[in-house]
Every structure is written in structure tokens, then in C-alpha cells.
Amino acid sequence: MADSGYFDLRSAVLLLLLAALAVIPLFGDIFYTRLFTRIMIYAMAALSLDLILGFGGMVSLGHAAFLGVGAYTVGILSLWGVQSAFLSWPLAMLFSMLIALVIGAISLRVSGVSFIMITLAFAQMLYYCFISLKGYGGSDGMTLAGRSSLAGLLDISRHGTFYYLVLCILLLILFAANRLVHSRFGMAIQGIRDNERRMLSLGFPTFRYKLVCFVFAAGIAGLAGALMANQSLYVGPALMHWKQSAEILVMVILGGMRSLAGPILGALGLLLAEEILSNYTEHWMIILGPFLIIVVLCGRKGIYGMLKGANDHD
Amino acid sequence: MDPMLLLVQGLNGMQLGVMLFLMAAGLTLVFGVMNLLNLAHGSMYMMGAYLAASLQQHTGSFLLALLLALPATFLIGMIIEAVAMRRLYDRDHLDQVLVTFALILFFNELVRIIWGPQAHFMALPDGLTGYVTLFPGVIYPAYRLIIIGAGLLVALLLYLLIMKTRLGMLIRAGASHREMVGALGVNIKLLYTVLFGIGSALAGLAGMMAGPILSIESGMGDSVLILALVVIVIGGLGSIRGALLASIMVGVADTFGRILLPPALASMVIYFLMAAILYRRPQGLFSANG
Amino acid sequence: MIKRLVGLIVTGILLVSSTVFAADKVKIGYLSTMSGPGASLGMDILDGFKLGIKHCGEKLGGLPVELIVGDDQLKPEVGVQVSTRMMEKDKVDFVTGIVFSNVMMAVAKPITDSGIFLISANAGPSPLAGAGCLPNLFTVSWQNDQTHEAMGKYLQDKGIKRLYLMAPNYQAGKDGLEGVKRYFKGEIVAEVYTEINQPDYAAELTQLRAANPEAVFVFYPGGMGINFIKQYAQAGLKEKFPLYTTAFTTNQAVLPAMGDAALGIINASFWSPDLDNAVNKKFVADFQAAYNHLPSLFAAQGYDTALLIDSAVRQVNGDLNAKDKLRAAFRKADFKSVRGSFRFNHNHFPIQDFYIRQVVKDSNGVLTNKITGVAFEGHADAYHGQCAMQW
Numbered sequence: 001m002a003d004s005g006y007f008d009l010r011s012a013v014l015l016l017l018l019a020a021l022a023v024i025p026l027f028g029d030i031f032y033t034r035l036f037t038r039i040m041i042y043a044m045a046a047l048s049l050d051l052i053l054g055f056g057g058m059v060s061l062g063h064a065a066f067l068g069v070g071a072y073t074v075g076i077l078s079l080w081g082v083q084s085a086f087l088s089w090p091l092a093m094l095f096s097m098l099i100a101l102v103i104g105a106i107s108l109r110v111s112g113v114s115f116i117m118i119t120l121a122f123a124q125m126l127y128y129c130f131i132s133l134k135g136y137g138g139s140d141g142m143t144l145a146g147r148s149s150l151a152g153l154l155d156i157s158r159h160g161t162f163y164y165l166v167l168c169i170l171l172l173i174l175f176a177a178n179r180l181v182h183s184r185f186g187m188a189i190q191g192i193r194d195n196e197r198r199m200l201s202l203g204f205p206t207f208r209y210k211l212v213c214f215v216f217a218a219g220i221a222g223l224a225g226a227l228m229a230n231q232s233l234y235v236g237p238a239l240m241h242w243k244q245s246a247e248i249l250v251m252v253i254l255g256g257m258r259s260l261a262g263p264i265l266g267a268l269g270l271l272l273a274e275e276i277l278s279n280y281t282e283h284w285m286i287i288l289g290p291f292l293i294i295v296v297l298c299g300r301k302g303i304y305g306m307l308k309g310a311n312d313h314d
Numbered sequence: 315m316d317p318m319l320l321l322v323q324g325l326n327g328m329q330l331g332v333m334l335f336l337m338a339a340g341l342t343l344v345f346g347v348m349n350l351l352n353l354a355h356g357s358m359y360m361m362g363a364y365l366a367a368s369l370q371q372h373t374g375s376f377l378l379a380l381l382l383a384l385p386a387t388f389l390i391g392m393i394i395e396a397v398a399m400r401r402l403y404d405r406d407h408l409d410q411v412l413v414t415f416a417l418i419l420f421f422n423e424l425v426r427i428i429w430g431p432q433a434h435f436m437a438l439p440d441g442l443t444g445y446v447t448l449f450p451g452v453i454y455p456a457y458r459l460i461i462i463g464a465g466l467l468v469a470l471l472l473y474l475l476i477m478k479t480r481l482g483m484l485i486r487a488g489a490s491h492r493e494m495v496g497a498l499g500v501n502i503k504l505l506y507t508v509l510f511g512i513g514s515a516l517a518g519l520a521g522m523m524a525g526p527i528l529s530i531e532s533g534m535g536d537s538v539l540i541l542a543l544v545v546i547v548i549g550g551l552g553s554i555r556g557a558l559l560a561s562i563m564v565g566v567a568d569t570f571g572r573i574l575l576p577p578a579l580a581s582m583v584i585y586f587l588m589a590a591i592l593y594r595r596p597q598g599l600f601s602a603n604g
Numbered sequence: 605m606i607k608r609l610v611g612l613i614v615t616g617i618l619l620v621s622s623t624v625f626a627a628d629k630v631k632i633g634y635l636s637t638m639s640g641p642g643a644s645l646g647m648d649i650l651d652g653f654k655l656g657i658k659h660c661g662e663k664l665g666g667l668p669v670e671l672i673v674g675d676d677q678l679k680p681e682v683g684v685q686v687s688t689r690m691m692e693k694d695k696v697d698f699v700t701g702i703v704f705s706n707v708m709m710a711v712a713k714p715i716t717d718s719g720i721f722l723i724s725a726n727a728g729p730s731p732l733a734g735a736g737c738l739p740n741l742f743t744v745s746w747q748n749d750q751t752h753e754a755m756g757k758y759l760q761d762k763g764i765k766r767l768y769l770m771a772p773n774y775q776a777g778k779d780g781l782e783g784v785k786r787y788f789k790g791e792i793v794a795e796v797y798t799e800i801n802q803p804d805y806a807a808e809l810t811q812l813r814a815a816n817p818e819a820v821f822v823f824y825p826g827g828m829g830i831n832f833i834k835q836y837a838q839a840g841l842k843e844k845f846p847l848y849t850t851a852f853t854t855n856q857a858v859l860p861a862m863g864d865a866a867l868g869i870i871n872a873s874f875w876s877p878d879l880d881n882a883v884n885k886k887f888v889a890d891f892q893a894a895y896n897h898l899p900s901l902f903a904a905q906g907y908d909t910a911l912l913i914d915s916a917v918r919q920v921n922g923d924l925n926a927k928d929k930l931r932a933a934f935r936k937a938d939f940k941s942v943r944g945s946f947r948f949n950h951n952h953f954p955i956q957d958f959y960i961r962q963v964v965k966d967s968n969g970v971l972t973n974k975i976t977g978v979a980f981e982g983h984a985d986a987y988h989g990q991c992a993m994q995w
Binding site for chain 1: 638639673675679680681684685688689692693705706709710713714729773774775776778800
Binding site for chain 2: 639643644647773797798799801803804806807808810811814826827828830831834835838839840857858860861862863
């Protein structure tokens with residue numbers, strides 16, 4: 001039995017969420033504007049990971065590397081005096097995709113746990129590489145002089161303006177991902193996730209499909225990285241560390257893989273929990289830990305899955 | 315390089331490898347048999363170190379501390395299994411990652427609450443504070459030799475356990491056919507609990523042995539965990555033999571990398587090694603057969 | 605009851621007699637690493653800071669204090685976020701703390717650009733002492749290189765000819781060794797950088813022994829230091845190759861974890877628990893009484909920070925909105941420090957003395973440091989020439 005029509009709990013929650021996001025800056029408190037900007041950027045990163053993880057079945061523990069590459073592109077260009085977003089942001093995406101092409105071409109030849117560990121290995125290598133970069137801050141990272149300029153069209157140094165830009169980009173990515181997932185390519189990728197051998201026998205060049213998916217997701221992560229560099233006006237190698245990859249992975253799993261709203265919910269849930277808990281006690285991690293465990297043990301398929309109810313067709 | 319120096323560095327590599335083996339053995343055992351990816355393994359390492367350090371402060375004896383802390387970590391492992399892990403066997407690996415990651419957060423904070431944020435001290439056992447002369451001109455710290463010995467002993471005991479005892483037979487059988495073993499009347503639940511306890515005790519032992527030479531602080535298990543993961547993947551998930559060989563390889567590679575290469579490249583050596591091996595042999599060096 | 609009444613009356617008089625814009629309390633945002641591995645430093649500094657406030661009568665500059673503590677989790681972007689919250693939501697008057705240089709680099713400009721004063725109780729990276737110096741940033745502790753320079757000078761004066769250097773492979777490590785080399789002119793046998801948080805140094809120690817230097821200088825803060833010192837002693841190297849370091853490696857916070865392995869190690873610092881002046885004696889005694897262990901240099905820095913803020917707020921009579929007056933008051937630094945005297949250089953970093961100390965056991969058998977000599981008197985940092993600020 002398919003679930004009942006357009007209006008169900010999931011869609012309702014998602015719409016409510018987007019509506020709430022749309023009005024947050026109107027409350028005027030810069031603090032919350034900045035907090036939710038950060039959450040949305042992480043949601044973007046989680047979404048990009050979900051594309052290869054939930055839909056592509058590729059578990060990458062090195063996804064944060066692409067975030068880092070995107071962020072550093074913006075940072076280094078800023079150091080060289082290039083402030084235009086129209087130049088640095090596409091370049092951030094391009095470099096992330098190029099690095100992903102190399103990493104993917106090698107890693108995708110293996111699967112399962114080996115794939116997880118190889119992606120981890122590459123991410124760590126990039127991390128150590130960036131730590132030893134002398135001119136660009138090394139392990140301390142570097143600050144940016146200011147946010148990227150959009151040739152006078154928008155002044156994103158104003159927090160509210162930046163917030164709405166990020167929101168629009170998030171919606172765009174959500175829309176694009178939705179189209180991708182429901183396209184022929186998306187169907188094929190999910191088919192490969194479920195049974196690669198069958199897809200191969202049907203004549204699909206599975207390696208190529210997976211690689212394209214991998215690179216595309218990296219591009220989105222690169223854009224998220226560029227936005228992150230703008231958000232905090234800081235880039236550092238910690239952005240690429242495996243712990244950062246793990247945190248994004250946690251967001252995806254927490255929110256619910258195999259759905260596009262899940263990663264957003266996951267990012268929201270994890271970062272808000274951290275924020276709220278750290279206000280109460282500096283020992284917030286001891287509460288967050290069991291909280292995450294309970295969420296996983298009680299609900300299947302993450303927060304999003306819990307909203308799904310009994311009629312479950314994946 | 316001077317051959318004596320080479321020898322000592324080789325010993326250093328072996329010692330590092332053996333430490334890694336202690337960590338990796340428990341991790342690969344749990345994964346191989348129970349198909350459980352346990353990221354909280356590093357936390358057991360940390361708990362072992364903290365418990366042993368505290369016990370040593372109270373009793374004044376390193377050996378006593380070790381003998382008490384070992385069953386303690388075994389027990390903690392079994393409790394974790396019963397409370398959290400038990401529900402995860404049927405789940406996706408990713409759910410396991412999430413839960414065990416949450417456990418890392420929990421334990422890191424727990425030790426800070428119980429023992430405070432400062433690093434802790436563990437003394438070397440009396441009598442092992444000096445060094446031995448292996449050859450004329452080549453001296454090596456006594457305690458590190460003990461570590462090598464202990465690690466090899468553990469490897470031997472594990473081998474005997476898995477290959478020559480009834481429990482070991484059950485473990486191997488449980489790895490290949492869980493339901494069948496259960497149908498034969500063996501208490502699979504208890505088996506798994508015990509096994510997880512053994513894995514945790516091994517990690518705890520690694521922590522206790524490392525305590526005197528490393529700093530005991532919150533989060534000390536995180537970096538060792540990553541190394542252990544690298545080792546078991548190279549060695550082959552579920553293979554103890556593989557874990558031993560891989561840990562020695564990783565230990566030696568890392569040691570020589572650090573002295574021969576510039577620091578940035580040196581850090582990358584083990585990841586490079588892992589990527590290269592996985593590329594040629596995705597399943598690792600050995601298959602899961604204990 | 606009477607006390608309360610008197611307090612109210614006094615407060616009322618103060619309120620009436622102060623200028624129109626005077627604040628009724630001082631809001632201080634303490635941003636530090638309070639969780640994870642670096643937490644002990646953040647907590648140490650906070651302990652010293654709180655003791656300083658206590659010694660000023662639970663007030664700073666005569667105003668009651670509201671202390672808001674934030675955790676940067678050793679992540680620069682979290683530091684930016686928390687400091688933003690402190691400024692925009694909590695509306696703090698000052699931000700202080702900041703243990704790690706990478707967090708400092710991320711937050712320094714955003715905080716000072718919005719007009720808030722940032723008083724660093726620890727981090728002192730070189731860009732902020734040189735070309736990037738900021739009018740609203742005051743660093744109470746030191747510039748990162750200074751302590752290493754002191755040891756470098758000591759080794760040079762001692763006549764050491766062949767020195768072996770080791771540090772972790774990150775910016776602070778490289779800066780530290782640069783500092784040593786700035787004053788040590790002998791032969792550098794080797795300059796070895798190890799991985800951050802590397803637990804085992806067996807390989808590097810074996811190489812060191814083979815290189816046979818005259819002396820060894822290392823910079824290993826926190827847990828890395830504990831690991832290194834323990835292993836150095838266990839390898840039997842302490843007797844053959846004398847070890848020299850800075851307080852970052854052998855401070856009160858980590859000495860208990862090192863045990864006897866640390867005994868006898870000579871290190872440089874701008875402060876020591878046995879420094880002989882009235883303020884320091886009181887500080888050390890009260891700290892021991894309150895927290896049951898001797899203070900580290902980090903706690904001393906926190907203490908001095910509280911005293912500095914107290915002196916500045918007092919100078920402007922609580923008018924925290926008079927930014928220029930406040931800056932002038934900070935520059936004056938008219939307070940009695942645990943170091944004796946205290947003054948700022950034109951780049952808002954301290955000019956101070958540096959001592960040579962040795963790790964010993966005191967009369968209670970507790971490991972601590974004792975001053976054995978002076979390395980520098982009135983030492984300024986190496987970067988102030990690049991700072992354009994003049995006053």
C-alpha cells in the first residue's frame with residue numbers, strides 16, 4: 001500500500017521547516033541568523049554525502065576533503081586578491097570535482113569496507129598535505145579579508161543577505177538533487193546500490209555511473225566549502241580531518257539516508273543539539289552520546305524515517 | 315645507515331606494531347565474528363589505561379593494577395554489549411558506526427568527569443625502568459621489550475584459543491553460520507557477549523601497557539583507533555594472523571617513514587601503504603579464518 | 605542585613621556619581637577550550653582569572669562581574685561562532701581567554717572590528733604582534749616566540765656548540781624553533797618535526813642518540829610533552845644528553861603526569877611559582893588553598909588578566925563605552941602583576957623578564973619549578989618593529 005497522496009507527515013514537516021528557515025532572519029537577532037546559516041551550509045554538505053551514500057551506496061569517510069578543497073580555494077584566491085564570487089566559487093567546485101575524479105577513479109575500483117578505508121586514506125593524505133602548506137597558514141589555517149563580492153549585485157557581508165543567498169542555494173541544490181534522483185541516472189545509481197551485478201548484466205557501465213555521482217557530489221561539497229569559508233572568514237586543515245567527515249556522516253545517518261530531507265534534518269538536529277546542550281553544561285557530550293544512541297536504536301532510518309510511519313516504501 | 319641503528323629502529327617498529335596488534339586483534343575479532351564495526355574500541359583502550367593508572371595509584375603495584383583492570387575492562391565490554399550492541403547485529407554497518415561514534419563521545423566525557431581534564435600519570439613497573447644491552451653498543455629500554463613479549467604472547471594465546479579450544483571452535487562456527495550454531499543449542503547471545511568482552515579486554519590491555527609510556531588523557535583512543543582500523547583492513551577483516559602481520563608492517567613502515575621522510579610525507583606513509591594494498595587486494599592480506 | 609544596606613547605598617552613590625553612560629556591571633566573555641584534549645589549559649586559566657576577580661573583591665574596577673564562559677572546542681570556526689554569540693546575544697564588554705593560536709587567528713579581527721576589546725590570556729601568534737597588530741587587542745601572556753628565544757639565549761651564553769631541536773609539525777612548533785635559532789648561533793645538529801599528537805617517539809629518540817648532540821631542545825606542549833619526557837627518560841637519554849625546554853612542556857599542569865622523568869630539566873618561563881614578590885606569594889598561596897594544587901603559568905596569566913581588566917575599568921570609572929579612554933587605560937597597565945612590574949610594548953604585547961628554571965621536588969615532595977637564573981630583562985618580542993601602532 002503506497003502512502004496516502006501528496007500531503008503526508010513527511011512533506012508537511014519539510015514544508016514547515018523551509019517556512020521556518022525563511023523567516024528566521026526577520027527576527028533580527030544576528031546570532032540566530034549566523035547559527036542557521038552555518039546549519040544550512042552543513043545541511044548542504046550532508047546532502048551531497050547522502051547522494052553518494054544513501055542513493056549511491058558508496059560509504060565515503062573522506063567526504064570532508066572536498067569541503068576543505070572548496071574552502072581553501074576561496075581562501076587562497078582571497079589571499080591572492082581574487083574576491084569575486086563568480087570566479088572563486090565555481091573554481092572551488094571545479095577543484096573539488098577534479099580531486100574527486102582522481103580519488104574516485106582509484107577508490108571505486110574496490111567496494112565495501114575497503115572503499116570506506118581508501119576514501120579515508122586519501123582524505124588524511126590531503127589533510128597532512130594542507131597542514132604542511134607553509135604560505136597558507138599550515139595547521140593554524142588562515143583568515144579571509146572579507147566575504148566574496150558578487151559584483152555589486154548583493155552585499156553578502158551583511159548577515160541577512162548572506163543567509164538568504166545560502167537558503168536559495170540550498171533550495172536550488174535540493175531541487176537539482178530531487179531531479180537527479182528521479183531521473184534515469186538516479187534510478188540507475190539506486191539500482192547499482194541495490195545490486196551492481198544485475199545492473200552490469202543489463203549493460204550499464206556501473207563504474208562510470210558511480211564515478212559521475214561521486215564527482216557531482218564532490219562539486220556540491222566544494223560549493224558548501226566555499227560558503228563555509230565565507231561564513232566564518234576562516235579556513236583550516238581541520239575542515240578535512242576524518243572527524244569532520246564522521247560528523248557529516250553522523251548527520252546523514254541521524255537524519256535518515258535515502259531521502260533528501262533527511263540530511264537537512266540531521267544537520268539541524270545535531271548542530272542544534274550541540275548548541276542547546278553546550279549552553280547548559282560543558283559536559284554536553286555525555287548527554288549527546290546516549291541521545292544519539294537512543295535515536296538510532298529506537299527508530300530505523302533516522303529522524304526522517306521516524307516520521308514515515310507504517311507505510312514504508314523505500 | 316649504521317646496522318646497529320637499523321636494528322634498533324627495526325625493534326622500535328616491531329614494538330609499535332605489537333602495540334597496534336593488541337588494539338587490532340580485538341577489533342578484527344569482533345568484526346570478523348559478529349560483523350560489528352566497533353568504533354568505541356578506542357574508548358576501551360582509554361578505559362583500560364585510566365583504570366590501571368588509578369588502581370596503580372591506590373595499590374602501588376603495576377602488576378596488581380593490571381590484574382584488576384583487565385577483568386574490569388572485560389566486564390565493561392560485556393555491559394556495553396548487553397546494553398547497546400546487542401540490538402545492532404541486524405543493523406546496517408552505518409547504524410553501528412553512529413552508535414559506536416556516540417559511545418566515543420560518551421566515554422571521552424565520562425573520563426573527564428570522573429578523573430578530571432588533566433592528564434594522568436602511570437609509573438613504570440619497578441625493575442623495568444632501565445634498559446638492557448642487546449649487543450655491545452646497542453641498548454634498548456627494558457619495558458619496551460616486555461611490550462613486544464607481551465604482544466607476541468597474546469598472539470600465541472589467541473591462536474591457541476581460537477584453534478584449539480571449544481570456545482574457539484564456537485567462535486569460528488559462529489562466524490560462518492550463526493543461526494546454525496544457535497540451532498545446535500549453543501547460547502549464541504552469551505557467546506557474543508563474552509566475545510565482545512574479550513575484544514574490549516584486549517583493547518584495555520593495550521591501553522594499560524601503553525599507559526606508562528604515553529599520556530593518559532581524554533580522547534587518547536581516537537588516534538590509535540584510526541591506526542587499528544588501518545591495520546585490520548590491511549590484514550583482512552576477521553583475520554588474527556592478518557592483524558599480526560599488518561600491525562608489524564604498519565609499525566615498521568611508520569617508524570622508518572618518520573626517520574627517512576620529511577614530516578608531511580611521513581604521516582602519509584601508512585595511508586599510502588593501505589591504499590596500495592587495498593587497490594591490489596581489496597579483501598586485505600588474509601581472509602577471515604582466525 | 606546592614607552589610608547589604610551599605611552595599612546598596614554605596615552602589616547607589618556610585619551610580620549617581622558616575623557619568624551618565626557608566627555601566628552597572630562588567631560583562632566578560634571567557635572564550636576558551638573547555639572540552640576535549642586542550643581543556644585543562646582553558647580551565648587552568650579560568651581558575652586563575654576567577655581568583656583574580658576574587659582578590660579584587662569579587663568586582664573588576666569596582667563593578668560586579670558577569671562571567672559568561674564559552675567553549676571553542678579547539679575549532680576556530682566554533683570560536684568565531686561563540687564569540688559572535690557573546691558579542692551579539694550576551695552583549696559582553698570584553699572577550700578574554702583564547703588558549704590556542706589557530707582560534708586566535710580566526711577570532712581576533714572579527715571581535716576587535718566590532719569595537720570589543722579582546723584580552724588574550726594565552727595565545728600570542730606572531731602576525732598579531734607584527735604587521736597585523738590590532739588596537740583593540742591586548743595580549744597579557746607573551747608573544748609565542750619569546751620564551752623559546754630566552755632558552756636560545758641561555759644555551760648560547762652557556763657555550764653549547766651542538767644542539768638538537770625537536771618540535772611538533774605545526775605553526776607553533778615551527779615558530780618555537782625559529783625563536784630558539786634567533787638567539788642560538790651554534791651548530792644545529794638536526795631540526796626534527798614530529799606528527800601532532802604522535803604518541804610514540806622511539807624512532808626519533810634512537811636517531812637522536814645516534815646523532816650524539818651536546819644538548820637537546822624540545823617544544824612539546826600538553827599531552828605530547830608528557831609522552832616525550834617520559835619516553836626520553838626511559839630511554840636513558842636524560843643523563844647523556846641534557847634536555848632543555850620551555851614552560852610549555854614542564855609546567856605545573858603536566859608535571860604530576862610526568863613524574864620523576866621531569867626532574868632536573870631546565871626550562872625557560874616568564875614566571876615561576878617561587879617568584880619573589882608580594883602579589884605572587886599571595887596568588888600562589890591562595891591558589892593552593894582554593895584548588896589544592898600549585899598554579900601553572902596559565903593560571904598566573906589568567907590572574908594577571910583579571911588584574912589588568914580591573915585596573916582599566918577602574919581608570920575609566922566604569923565608563924565602558926569610552927573606548928579611547930579604555931584603550932589608554934589598558935596601555936597604562938597600572939596594576940601589580942605576579943611578575944612584579946608589567947608594561948606593554950607599542951604593539952600591545954608585554955615587555956617582560958624571562959627566567960631560567962629547573963624542575964625540582966619541593967619540601968612536600970611535589971614536583972615544581974625553581975628559578976635558577978635570568979635569561980632576559982625587559983625583553984620585547986621580535987615582531988614589534990613591523991607593527992605600525994604608535995602611542
